[in-house]
Amino acid sequence: MSATNLSSGTWQAVTQAPLSVGNALVLLVPFTNRNGFFRLQQTNSGGGCVFQATPPVITAGASSTLTWCPIAGFTYRISPGPGIVTGDNLIVSPTTTTVYSLTASNATGVITNFTPVIVNPCGFANATNWNATLTFTYNQIASAPGFNFSVARSAVSVTFHLTPFGNGVFAFDGNATGTVSINDREDDSSGGSLVTTKVNGTGPPVPQVSTFTLGINCANGTYNFAAIVAVNATQTTISQGFTDSSPTTSVAGQVVIFPRALPTGDSTISGSATVPTIGPFTLPTSDYFTPNDTVANDMWLDGAVSDATAAPASVSWSITPAP
Numbered sequence: 001m002s003a004t005n006l007s008s009g010t011w012q013a014v015t016q017a018p019l020s021v022g023n024a025l026v027l028l029v030p031f032t033n034r035n036g037f038f039r040l041q042q043t044n045s046g047g048g049c050v051f052q053a054t055p056p057v058i059t060a061g062a063s064s065t066l067t068w069c070p071i072a073g074f075t076y077r078i079s080p081g082p083g084i085v086t087g088d089n090l091i092v093s094p095t096t097t098t099v100y101s102l103t104a105s106n107a108t109g110v111i112t113n114f115t116p117v118i119v120n121p122c123g124f125a126n127a128t129n130w131n132a133t134l135t136f137t138y139n140q141i142a143s144a145p146g147f148n149f150s151v152a153r154s155a156v157s158v159t160f161h162l163t164p165f166g167n168g169v170f171a172f173d174g175n176a177t178g179t180v181s182i183n184d185r186e187d188d189s190s191g192g193s194l195v196t197t198k199v200n201g202t203g204p205p206v207p208q209v210s211t212f213t214l215g216i217n218c219a220n221g222t223y224n225f226a227a228i229v230a231v232n233a234t235q236t237t238i239s240q241g242f243t244d245s246s247p248t249t250s251v252a253g254q255v256v257i258f259p260r261a262l263p264t265g266d267s268t269i270s271g272s273a274t275v276p277t278i279g280p281f282t283l284p285t286s287d288y289f290t291p292n293d294t295v296a297n298d299m300w301l302d303g304a305v306s307d308a309t310a311a312p313a314s315v316s317w318s319i320t321p322a323p
Contacts, residue, residue, distance in 0.1 A: 002029070003037045011039065017071045019104060019111045028108045051102040051113040053092075063093045064117045068102055077103045094119055122218040122262055124269075127321030130162035132212050133178075134227050136253055138277065138291050138313040144304035146190025151296050152183040153252045153313075155229045158205055160212040161322075176205040176212075180231040182252045184295035193240055199250055199294050201233025206249055214319060222259035223269055225317070229253055235294065251292040255315055258287055272316035279307050289313035 001011040018025035029038075051068045058064050067089045070076060077084050079101050081092065092100065097119045103112045138153040158178035184199040209230040216223050233250040236243060255275065263269060278288040279300035289312070299305045 001039050004035050014038075015072065017069055019113065026111065028106075028111075030108060051115050053100070053115045053117045056116065057118045060095055060119055061093070063091050066090045066092060066100055066102070066115065068113075071104075074104045074106045077105075079103070092117060122216070122221065124216050124218070124223075124262065124321055128164065129322040130214060130319055131322050132160045132162055132214065132225070132227075132317065132319045134158050134160070134212065134229070134255065134315075134317050136229075136255060136275075136289065136313050136315045138253060138289060138311065140277075140291070140296075140299065140305065140311045142299055142304040142309075144302050146188065147298075147302050147304055148185075148187040149295060149299050149304050150183075150185045151291060151299065153181070153291050153296075155180045155205075155252060158210070158229055160210075160227075162212060162214055162319075176207065176210050178204060180205050180229055180252050182231055182233055182250050184250075186295045186298055196238040197295060198236045198238075199233050199248070200236075201231045201250060203231055206230040206232055209249055209251075216262070217259070218262075220259070221262050223262050223319075224257055224259045225319070226256045227254070229255075248294075250294060253313065254290040254292055255313075256288050257315075257317070269319040270317060272314075274312045275315045276312050277307070277310035279305070279310065289315060 002014050003011045014027070014029060016027055016029055018027045029036075051066070053064045053066055055064055066078065068076065070086075070088050075084060076086075078090060080098065081090065081100065092098075094117050097116065099114055099116045101112050101114050103110060105111075134155060135157055136153070136155050138151070140149065140151045142149045156179045158176055158180060160176050179202065181202040182199055184197075186197045188195045188197070210228060212225065212227045214223065214225045228251060230249050230251045233248055234245055235248045235250075236245040257271075257273070257275075260271060273287055275287050275289040278290055280290075280297055291313075299310075
């Protein structure tokens, strides 16, 4: 509502209507008087008018109706589509997921709004939460001149709860359960005296450090994920009769699974693989497991193993949509 004089108490409805810009409503008003006053007054039970598609999700061959609230003096254009439109709706039948734009323009400016029409989503698109269970084991005994290594990593049914953070992508929200263990040892005699480094730990995964990211691509019918599992451990160094122990957060393993086919419907995503181990400084081009941190990385740096000679990891996973 607007008025030119507060003392008169005469308020008139403005002729313009608000347009949606991001998460705000913007009203463009030509200002021709020296004094102007404005107020908001609820007139439609709190409702609003935005550019939207109904329904927003369709199957191929079906239709959706784009609606908006036209205001006199504005020109409206929809893209992709017919260009300039009149009235307050347009029926569209896209064959693929399409984002439509509505541009409103008059002498005072131009504002554009967007709305998507999603075509043929897979059943997983409607999941609001996910439960992911990951297991892996990795063992490696290796030696190089002056070095002996023993690396043992395992995650026994580590479970992550996932919530969406973007369009078709999901992220670990912090509550992982299960058991992780690490039992590593390095004996270094290259300097003439024996130096032994041990890293031991068993317990639940460390929150925030342990992550699980899931990608769902309905258009291609594929999924992929990456997980990092860490555990609280103790690192002990023994040298010349002296022992030094300190707590540490140790990454028991990093697993990357590249795109795989989604199952039909919205059933559980599950699988298993013998995953090659990739050492540091290597760019992966396929599924891989990295036994990161301390003793495990030392094996590559000291030449005890290479990407060609490292033992593989056994990995399995189960990812279930949760309503």
